[in-house]
Amino acid sequence: MRRSKAALLGTIGALVFTACSNVETAKESGATPVSASAVDIPVDTSVREALFVDPHSYSTEEAKVNSLHWEAEVDFDAEVIRATANWTLEEGHGDTVIFDSKALDISSVAVDGEQVDFELSGPDELLGSALAVPVSPSAKEVSITYATTEHAEALQWYPRELTQGKRQPFLFTQSQAILARTWVPCQDRPGVRFTYTAKVKVPKETLALMSASNPSVKNEEGIYEFSMPQPIPSYLLALGVGDLEFIAIGERSGVYAEPEMVRNAAFEFAQTEDMIIKAESLYGPYYWGRYDMLVLPPSFPFGGMENPRLTFLTPTVVVGDRSLVSLIAHELAHSWSGNLVTNATWNDFWINEGFTVYFEMRIMELLYGADYADMLEALSYDDLQQGLVDMLENDPEATRLKQDLAGRNPDDGVNVIAYDKGFHFLKLCENTLGRDRWDAFLKSYFDRYKFKTMVTEVFLGELAKEMTAEEWQKIGVEQWVYGKGLPANCPPAISNRFVQVDEGVKMMLGVDPDAANAKELVYLDQKTTLRWSTHEWLRYIRGLQAGGATVGHYALADANYGFSGSPNPEVIAAWYTAVLSTDYRGYDEAIFRNKVNSFLRSVGRRKFIVPMYESMLAGDEQRQTWAKQVYMEARASYHPLAQQTLDKIFEDYL
Secondary structure, X not given: OXXXXXXXXXXXXXXXXXXXOOHHHHHHHOOOXXXXXXXXXXXXXXXHHHHOOOOOOOOXXXXXXXXXXXXXXXXXXXXXXXXXEEEEEOOOOOOEEEEEEOOEEEEEEEEOOEEOOOEEOOOEOOOEEEEEEEOOOOOOEEEEEEEEOOOOOOEEEEOHHHOOOOOOOEEEEOOOOOOHHHOOOEOOOOOOOEXXXXXXXXXXXXXXXXXXXXXXXXXXXXXXXXXXXXXXXXXXXXXXXXXOEEEEOOOOEEEEEOHHHHHHHHHHOOOHHHHHHHHHHHHOOOOOOOEEEEEOOOOOOOOEEOOOOEEEEOXXXXXXXOOOOHHHHHHHHOOOEOOOEEEOOHHHOHHHHHHHHHHHHHHHHHHHOHHHHHHHHHHHHHHHHHHHHHHHHHOHHHHOOOOOOOOOOHHHHOOHHHHHHHHHHHHHHHHHHOHHHHHHHHHHHHHHOOOEEEOHHHHHHXXXXXXXXXXXXXHOHHHHXXXXXXXXXXXXXXXXXXXXXXXXXXXXXXXXXXXXXXXXXXXXXXXXXXXXXXXXXXXXHHHHHHOOOOHHHHHHHHHHHOHHHOOOHHHHHHHHHHHHOXXXXXXXXXXXXXXXXXXXXXXXXXXXXXXXXXXXXXXXXXXXHHHHHHHHHHHHHOOHHHHHHHHHHHOOOO
């Protein structure tokens, strides 16, 4: 039975300084639960079990899988994957194995080679159906033969006309958070890990890749075999198929992309091997063998997805100057925080992302210096402050690090709380304990819990063993984890490189854009701005928006710095969003609208398109009509995850 957050907090009490060790985790690691010497948090067995209950999966602890052999054929003409998933069961299982399934056409199920009857529950809109398979105590394998359907939310079938080369269609998956069940029947929760092998047939003109060992060239048969010997959760299952080439960029790293993109991508990501070495120097060995990357079509809804051995990336980071490689650092950091030590349920999503943002900052500091990392921290703080304004007004419960997402889409937890509040909490821990002590703690943490799952309360137990009672109270751990909003002791985000940027914003806002000589004024020395990174330009644009810049100010800034002609999608998206928040009419309206239309129809990254649409919808009726028109034309090219997000935003307007 799932217990509410209030019940759990009541049992855990005020989280007085103590250690709580989860029984199941302790059994897995072979360790004996140990309490800190200072104080003791009483957490009984029933509460420990409740903490690991996953409200987003039908599967149970009584019968779990531990390995998968997947055989599949990808049919681009029908836009269907036909496959058989052969699951090996853990020993000592019960008499029924339950899998998660959503929008799958299941034709047969066999147990140890013998066909059996199975039950498929009525579909839930969010969770799909429970696939219940009867098994004997000695059963070892369950084989499920099925086909995907047009409602498979994880699959993006991309027509050849929209690819760069326009030669072959493209297919990619996005399993996180609970979409793996739409292309593979599985126990779709991060608390279940399994190894896998696969054999996949695709059109011979295309190359198939998975989150596993991968080929580097196409073969004549179009049949590829894969192996992932390290146990992973289902959300890290991944498949990509297209007209792809590979370029090695290091001993353990390389990039896949369409031929038209692959060389540019190899240049952009050339520092990846150095990042791996620096990451290992911080928190221990890279356990996944290779770290390769696949550049996807622009409809990919995220910046990146940390699939082991094959990170998926948006093409919007390939801008020619390596200015957006912090995204690579982020996805690489997931090889420790997330892939190696994984949140046991989506209620603990900050365990994945907060740690990863922290790790990303440390990698970037080693790569480019403290001043560079300070800029990233300041932007993270800005994002957090901006996100909190809306969340505290509309959903204050969502501002807690420890979430209760039962009955909700776990994708709702993909926000600034998990990423940025989580990061600033860990940064405060570093500041309080000192970097050397904090690094030793994290390195030990990743080592002891590698290939295991983690919940907030178990992590707090580990943290409690490291801290003194005074340090625990100074940080205010309970308030950070279970409290709403942002505690007052959040570390200040100060960037020396942003001082000059902020002065430039003040100069621009101090100008009367209607003055006769306004266009002749030079606001910042070009020698200065030529040295600016993407992050400084983002700070500048955000500063104009926060300072109430008018359309005239934006026109002047564009005349001086050429924002509307930038080749950098990160800058362009921020720029369009800011200008759209003004009465942009009078800002070369026809040209501007055409550029916005083109961008929204060619890019599907949620980080870019959602704020732009929101700015349009916040305007008058004419602007809302424009937004609806663009969205209805562009919607089909967006990934289902982006469609879901935008459908909610547009539901009051369509």
